[in-house]
Amino acid sequence: MTELLEKEAFVVEKLEPVSVSPAVKTMDELYFLSNLDLYQNLTISTLFCYKSDTRSTNNDVCEVIKQALAEVLVHYYPFAGRLAMDSDGKLVVNCTGEGAVFVEAVANCKLGLLGDISKSDFKMLGKLVHTCPSSSIIEMPLLVVQVTRFKCGGFVLGVANNHCMADGVSIVEFVNSWAETARGLPITVLPFLDRRIMRSRQPPKIEFSHHEFYEMKDIPKSVLASKDEVLVRKSFCFNDKKVTQLRTLAMEDGKVENCSNFTLVAAYTWRVMTEALKMEDDQQTKLVFAVNLRSKFNPPLPKGYFGNAIFHPCCICSAGELTSKPLSFAVKLVQDAIKSVNEEYVRSAIDSYEVKGANPFAAFTLLISAWTKLGFLDIDFGWGKPDQITLGNPGPNLCFTIPQSGDKKDLNILMVLAESLMKAFEGLIET
Missing domain, CATH: 3.30.559.10 (Chloramphenicol acetyltransferase-like domain)
Structure with missing residues (x-):
């Protein structure tokens, strides 16, 4: 108090x-x-x-x-x-x-x-x-x-x-x-x-089915009920023990040989989020996340490219499928989405936006972005490096992995949700 x-x-x-x-x-x-x-x-x-x-x-x-x-x-x-x-x-x-x-x-x-x-x-x-x-x-x-x-x-x-x-x-x-x-x-x-x-081609050439632009219109009842609630931000810690447990769980059926911490946490958090929203089994659930494009192009983008050189692929499936299948199912979806991001795919997406105007932020169940390895904690104005950093104003259903100072190896995620949804999410992710 x-x-x-x-x-x-x-x-x-x-x-x-x-x-x-x-x-x-x-x-x-x-x-x-x-x-x-x-x-x-x-x-x-x-x-x-x-x-x-x-x-x-x-x-x-x-x-x-x-x-x-x-x-x-x-x-x-x-x-x-x-x-x-x-x-x-x-x-x-x-x-x-x-x-x-x-x-x-x-x-x-x-x-x-x-x-x-x-x-x-x-x-x-x-x-x-x-x-x-x-x-x-x-x-x-x-x-x-x-x-x-x-x-x-x-x-x-x-x-x-x-x-x-x-x-x-x-x-x-x-x-x-x-x-x-x-x-x-x-x-x-x-x-x-x-x-x-990074401009669109003329004429535009849409060569792939861009599911990331798919706008879900069947909004979960829990989301509609919470639309006037205040937004709450909370931080959740994935320590070494928790990450190891999740990795074991994701790999136990042999369908995943290895997975990064980000892939693991993104897949797990998406599944928990879907459960927290109490979605119907046949409702579509959509995970969107950021992929850095700088090394994906041939040749790579110029050093110091100033702008948005990220793309937001997605994973999409029914809520029932995601929550009933092993964690390896969600992990594989994330891995496949990451593999899909190459220059040809991104050029096609840029052209698709040019023609249709739809974007990956149109609707999603969860958007997650990794900030752990970007170097935020190395910035020194003359008074030493920052002790900690955070985001000030992320919107709803957003999740960021936040860098930790010192020798901390824990993976912290910052989550923003409507108040009632946060209570449901918190109860599930900490069990």
């Missing part, structure tokens, strides 16, 4: 937002967005927690990070623009140089009060990521930054960006370049900005 009262008393005072433009004049152009960018036109936020460094204070952290942002935006200038429509009615970035939005803030407590931020609620995390009021995502800045200083000397960097600008790999490369700039170092990986290498 004491901890709850302390967290309720958590106050963050923000200064007025300011615009941070590139340090020098940059290209004034309409910047092309690929179809892989366009179907991810949503805001995503990431929080980086930096513990106090006894060697230095955090008094100048805001100024250092703000100045470095102006400098790094010279290289990543599309982030300083705004979304617009081109003559064909497609979204592009108007590289106006208006800049990112930057907010300096001060908390009334020590950073330790936050505890494990992956377990924090939306109300608390919302104080650490600035939200620009807007009636339309087109009017919103593409990048919003908040630096919150704590009494202990620690600080939290909250970064909110439009996902159409960057996937997980790109946002890590951007923030790392920004951090290198803050430390006075040259940028290790300069961005490759030309996204036209």
Whole structure:
């Protein structure tokens, strides 16, 4: 109860937002967005927690990070623009140089009060990521930054960006370049900005049946009943023992020879989610997940490719089939979906989106994305590496694997669900 009262008393005072433009004049152009960018036109936020460094204070952290942002935006200038429509009615970035939005803030407590931020609620995390009021995502800045200083000397960097600008790999490369700039170092990986290498073919050529674009219209009754409930975020831990048990379970019938931790957790979480939703046996259940395309193309995409170089294949089957068959069935579906992602398949999907406009986010039972190996915990602005990171605002039925600091080998997933669905999910996944 004491901890709850302390967290309720958590106050963050923000200064007025300011615009941070590139340090020098940059290209004034309409910047092309690929179809892989366009179907991810949503805001995503990431929080980086930096513990106090006894060697230095955090008094100048805001100024250092703000100045470095102006400098790094010279290289990543599309982030300083705004979304617009081109003559064909497609979204592009108007590289106006208006800049990112930057907010300096001060908390009334020590950073330790936050505890494990992956377990924090939306109300608390919302104080650490600035939200620009807007009636339309087109009017919103593409990048919003908040630096919150704590009494202990620690600080939290909250970064909110439009996902159409960057996937997980790109946002890590951007923030790392920004951090290198803050430390006075040259940028290790300069961005490759030309996204036209991912444009649709003309004429479009749809060569596969793209089940990931299939929109399920038979919505489970539990989902309909919970549509007005508040969203709840919870973190679940898969320790070594749990992962070993699941791997044994998945391989015991001999149909799976080996499987990665991600494949195992994705398959298991999907099955638990389907059970938690109390779906009818004949209802379709759909798992969507992210696959990095950078090495899937021939030749591979250029180093530093800035944009969305991920695709979202899916697994789809009846709920009864998924929940009644051995875990190996779900694991095989995930493995086969991963194997299906090659350049030919993705080019066909890009063309399919060009023609039909449908996307993998149209409807799904669960979407899972792996953030464990992207390098979020290696980003150093001069005050050491972050102690922990988390997502601030993932939407419903989303699941992320979150990187752990230090030598922790546990696999943590962050799940977001409506309140009643979370209770059902929590009861099943922890049994």
